[in-house]
Each structure stands twice: as structure tokens, then as C-alpha cells.
Amino acid sequence: NAGVTQTPKFRILKIGQSMTLQCAQDMNHNYMYWYRQDPGMGLKLIYYSVGAGITDKGEVPNGYNVSRSTTEDFPLRLELAAPSQTSVYFCASTGVRTEAFFGQGTRLTVV
Amino acid sequence: AQRVTQPEKLLSVFKGAPVELKCNYSYSGSPELFWYVQYSRQRLQLLLRHISRESIKGFTADLNKGETSFHLKKPFAQEEDSAMYYCALHSGGYQKVTFGIGTKLQVIP
Numbered sequence: 001n002a003g004v005t006q007t008p009k010f011r012i013l014k015i016g017q018s019m020t021l022q023c024a025q026d027m028n029h030n031y032m033y034w035y036r037q038d039p040g041m042g043l044k045l046i047y048y049s050v051g052a053g054i055t056d057k058g059e060v061p062n063g064y065n066v067s068r069s070t071t072e073d074f075p076l077r078l079e080l081a082a083p084s085q086t087s088v089y090f091c092a093s094t095g096v097r098t099e100a101f102f103g104q105g106t107r108l109t110v111v
Numbered sequence: 112a113q114r115v116t117q118p119e120k121l122l123s124v125f126k127g128a129p130v131e132l133k134c135n136y137s138y139s140g141s142p143e144l145f146w147y148v149q150y151s152r153q154r155l156q157l158l159l160r161h162i163s164r165e166s167i168k169g170f171t172a173d174l175n176k177g178e179t180s181f182h183l184k185k186p187f188a189q190e191e192d193s194a195m196y197y198c199a200l201h202s203g204g205y206q207k208v209t210f211g212i213g214t215k216l217q218v219i220p
Contacts, residue, residue, distance in 0.1 A: 031206045042120075042213030043155075043197065050206075090154065094206045099145060099157040100199065 002026050006091050006103030013081040013110045021076040021106050023091030029101075031094045032074040034058075034066065036087040037105075043090070049074055081110045113138040115200050117211035124188050125219045132183040132214050134172075134198030143201040144174055144181040147210075150194045158183075158196070168192070188218045 035043040045058030049068040091103040114137040161174040198211040
């Protein structure tokens with residue numbers, strides 16, 4: 001089973017550039033999440049979704065956008081990259097009576 | 112609203128010493144508590160869940176509803192236990208998850 005797949009693994013962006021972090025899960029989970037993790041720090045919730053077509057803000061949504069057109073996919077969009085968005089990004093999903101499954105992370109550097 | 116509190120960002124212990132990572136929660140319903148672990152440069156993974164009442168890698172955690180706590184314990188720390196530990200509360204049939212900020216455990220040789 002693939003579980004939660006994130007792409008890319010690494011990316012360097014210039015200030016002001018845009019990019020989309022991809023996240024896909026093949027477990028038919030309803031809930032999906034995007035977190036960022038700054039060096040030596042814990043997880044901060046950016047956005048989450050409780051199902052296709054439904055998304056909501058987490059604690060640090062500024063500078064990001066998401067969409068959930070299908071159950072499987074939950075992309076995270078950075079429109080105008082800033083150095084403060086340098087971080088490791090994790091996507092996760094949860095299903096009925098399961099633990100949370102995480103992707104391998106995307107290490108983003110904005111220069 | 113549900114909330115998970117991990118009061119310590121960093122916990123340093125010597126190898127062989129006991130470990131206790133604290134976790135308190137706030138939730139009006141019946142909680143489902145989990146501990147997740149993240150080793151260096153790896154993804155988060157499940158360590159244990161309260162409903163299983165199991166011991167994983169020597170770690171145990173007991174749900175105390177009176178004190179609304181779910182502390183993670185290990186009698187003798189090992190160097191390989193050095194990692195980031197997250198307490199999490201699941202609700203809605205486990206689907207909605209709220210994580211604590213995490214505690215970095217550093218085991219000193």
C-alpha cells in the first residue's frame with residue numbers, strides 16, 4: 001500500500017515564486033491535513049479537509065491555499081513564496097478508527 | 112473544542128534514567144489518545160494508542176480521565192529513544208486529530 005504520498009521531496013524557491021505541494025492518499029480517508037514543521041519545533045496546522053469539497057483553516061493559513069476536488073488529493077498552494085515559509089511540510093490523513101498516516105515530507109527552502 | 116497540551120518542548124535525560132513525557136487533554140467526549148514518534152528526518156509514525164494498552168519499545172501510557180492526562184513513560188531510556196514525541200487526540204471515529212506541540216526527547220549517553 002502506498003499510504004500518503006507527497007511530492008516533491010525537496011524544493012528551492014525564489015522569493016515571490018509559486019508552487020504546489022502535492023499530497024495523495026489511497027486509503028479512502030475523509031480527513032486530510034497539511035502541517036508545517038520548522039527546525040526543532042512541533043507541528044503547526046495550516047489547513048485541513050473533512051472531505052471532498054470541504055476545507056478549513058488551521059492555525060497558520062496565511063500565504064497558503066488548498067483545494068480538495070477528490071477524496072484522494074489535497075494539494076497545498078504557495079502563491080508568493082517568502083523566506084518565512086522555509087520549512088518542512090507534512091501531509092496526513094485519517095480514516096474511520098485508524099491512526100493518522102503521514103507523508104514523507106517536503107523540505108522547502110525559499111531564498 | 113479539543114485541545115492537547117504538552118508542557119515540555121525539550122526533555123533531556125541520561126541513558127538508563129526513567130522517562131516521562133507529559134500530555135494533558137481537554138475534550139468533552141470520550142477521548143481516543145495516541146502517541147506518535149518522529150525520528151530524525153523521518154515521517155511521524157504511530158507509537159501507541161491507549162485503547163490497545165500495549166507496550167511498544169518499552170513505552171507505556173495510561174489514560175487518566177480524572178486528571179485528563181495521557182503521559183508516556185519508559186523505565187530506562189535508551190539512546191535510540193531520542194526523537195520528537197507528539198501526543199494526539201482523535202475524535203469523530205478517530206478521524207479528527209489534534210496534536211500537541213511535541214516534546215523533543217534527548218537521551219544523553
